[in-house]
Amino acid sequence: MIIFENAGEIDVRSISTFGVSVKEGDNPIGFFGTGLKYAIAVLLRTGHKIEIQSGRTVVRFGLATEVVRGQDFEFVTMATDGGAPVSIGFTTQLGKQWELWMAYREIACNCKDESGRGFHATTVPPAEAGTTRIVVMGDAFEGVFDQGHLYILADKPAMTFGTLEVRNRRGTDLFYRGVRVMQLNKPSLYTYNLQSQITLTEDRTVKSPWEVSNRIAKGVLQSTDRRFIADVIAADNEFFESQLDFHGWGMPPSDEFIQAVGNTISDRRLKVNESAMKVWKDATRQEFTPREITLTKVQLISLQRALDFCERIGFSIRDAYPIKVVETLGSGGLGLAENNTIFIAERVFQLGGSKQLASTLIEEYVHLRHGYADMTRELQSFLFEKLVSIGEELAGEPL
Structure with a gap:
């Protein structure tokens, strides 16, 4: 089983009430309340068991089949301190597009926002005052937890340019405030984490891929690492970076960006991103002049x-x-x-x-x-x- 534990006691009413989101941190990642309900629905739908301890209060969740307009629905129930299960107004159809890792992301982010921790356990500890625990039982969820670094960044960035963090490894996903929010349409040469606010959908994924490309391109324009810039502006078509548009954002490029483009043009002109070429031309007022040879x-x-x-x-x-x-x-x-x-x-x-x-x-x-x-x-x-x-x-x- 996996246990997420943090100081403080979650208000039990927030578990069953939509529209309640009260977080302690200044810059919360998760959405305590709505997201937790989605996570509960996903976990029960995928055959997991879940229990929440709020101080000495123990809440266990289950399912009850009810017929609505001739169709069966699995309603989520909540039993408090061993009492009778009570339907709490949503079914396992809530978050029907969510995958199991999304439930992990939601609970783990909530726990992180509250300065808590997640860990493996073999038994459920007794409830205690002043502590909130979310206990999830099921092998599949344990597997997701063990691969948690794929969904929530655990390491430090190699480079930071403005509000863009860059990790020196290839990737397939975009991160926002350390949390996976988008699968890229192509693999990337580097792993990117956006720190400035972006718009997310109800399932906590990016609403506008264009907004993502915009933020990353601006970060590269601000970069002071010429090797990184050269890699990005000369990326092969198979990589995400080849699609970036650097021109027309109304912000001056760094001196290092201009130098990197100029150096790359001299030996890899056909590889250079065309919009990066436009930025270079605007900044230098120069044209492409490769070294000519004298023919034999x-x-x-x-x-x-x-x-x-x-x-x-x-x-x-x-x-x-x-x-x-x-x-x-x-x-x-x-x-x-x-x-x-x-x-x-x-x-x-x-x-x-x-x-x-x-x-x-x-x-x-x-x-x-x-x-x-x-x-x-x-x-x-x-x-x-x-x-x-x-x-x-x-x-x-x-x-």
Whole structure:
């Protein structure tokens, strides 16, 4: 069994009365009253037993089946000091979307707000004056309790920026005031805990995911840790951080943010978050200028052959835009269309000669000429239509 214990005596009326929430702390996490009722309903619905000691008063909870408009409902009952069970006005359908960990979260947060503690026990201690205990019996709940760090943070943050706490480990959840309130749509490179007030739903989860992204982005803008910033602004698409929008919040970025973006651009441009790039450009009034290289004789021949080939199949790239060959565009980056310029990474020449170069030139040309973004329906349609047109020319007649 698990026992949550704190000093003071809970008013028994608050257990059965909605709209009562009286907390001792200045910054409470839980909602003593409504949340406790939800927790009781969830625990009984999942086959657990629960008892509350308020001083020397002992309250045990059970279920009684009643029919409402032809349908059976399990009403929660409360028996005080061994008396007859009395229905207290709600059923196990209360919090029907809640999972067991949410019941743990509610009770544990209430206990934490009251400076209490939770622990394993083999027997129920006798009730005593001046103490509140919530006793939960059931293996499943014990398992949740043992994994409590997944739902309530127990360690110190590695970094704090404004009201954003950051822990140096990957995660799948967002925390608010140390309590899990949201499962992220993608795993995150870091674990985040928001300290400033956000809006929660009735089940204590985040109401607006946009609000979460907003708060985290602002925290990153305030960050003074360049390594952390570089990780976030160059996050792969598989991570939550890749979705953050840093531009347009009306707050100045830290000097470290600008430095980290500038440093990352030089060797990982294709990885850099576009909104972070906008912040950097606004702050520095600079444009992206990767290091160009001087082409060798062989590289010049390959480039001319590629441009000639592109011309023959209908892409007049040679004189359309400046073409710059640069040292690198970052890991895996072959080409980039930016500032009305086609940038080609030197690595292209080692991958496939003029053939790879021609395909890269065509892709970046289409981005600039027609404005089609990578991996879009518009780009796909354009390329297939162009392929069919080339086929018509080869066949010598229209379809």
